[in-house]
Amino acid sequence: MSHTREPLSADMFPGADCFAEPGSRPFRVGDKWSAWVLRCLEDGPRRFSELRVPLHWITPKVLTETLRSMERNGFLARTAYDENPPRVEYELTALGRSLLGPLDTACAWTRAHAAALAEARAAFDSHSAR
Amino acid sequence: MSHTREPLSADMFPGADCFAEPGSRPFRVGDKWSAWVLRCLEDGPRRFSELRVPLHWITPKVLTETLRSMERNGFLARTAYDENPPRVEYELTALGRSLLGPLDTACAWTRAHAAALAEARAAFDSHSAR
């Protein structure tokens, strides 16, 4: 199993690269990972280690920070089960779920204008090159 | 005239603090200033120095960077008039204008859930305090 860092796949969350990846404009939801976490939890609760996989082996420190921040905002709920080994599940709240709409809107924009964006950049770059 | 840096007023662009200000979650449009610039140009072309005022005297370096990036993405057009003293105007393109919709959607979400957000944070903070 490779822990190599590659760009997140756009298949999982079409248009999201424009939200979460710092290098990609124009959109970004808050920090680098929150929007992706939101999508990962869309279909139900997930465990800490389950979240790491689709997030390309995000380091535990960064995932913890992201989850704490989202929990603080009331976007998700953390449930710790008293078992051994420990089990913790994260699940979207109604508030967190309500974010999916705006997120979709922005995603839709990105997909609808991806070609125009690429063209604009190419034109700008070729113009500033000469 | 005070050049003191204060938080951007929410009156100018309700809900936008959740897009553009790094410290404010959950939303942020790309970088710190792009969304604000978009709003500043909403009602027509503006000059470089005109933009600095509503943006709380953003430094010329940062404004230039922001405008260049937006120009590269095709969100705005830069027009330099051959006069003395020089005059340069920035104006939204159709592509840039099309961003206003998604931006409004996200703004609307923020305003609609501002109370819930504040409550969630207060609850989280008081809980983690004790």
Add this chain to the structure above:
DNA sequence: CAGTATCCTAGGAGATACTG
């Protein structure tokens, strides 16, 4: 398994000064 604890680095952002 679900996290902490440390250390480190790149780059976004600002202050200040200067120029065509």
Add this chain to the structure above:
DNA sequence: CAGTATCTCCTAGGATACTG
């Protein structure tokens, strides 16, 4: 007026190692 040119600072994000 409309920008560059430098310098500096901060912190989000990552690598790695360890723990209840």
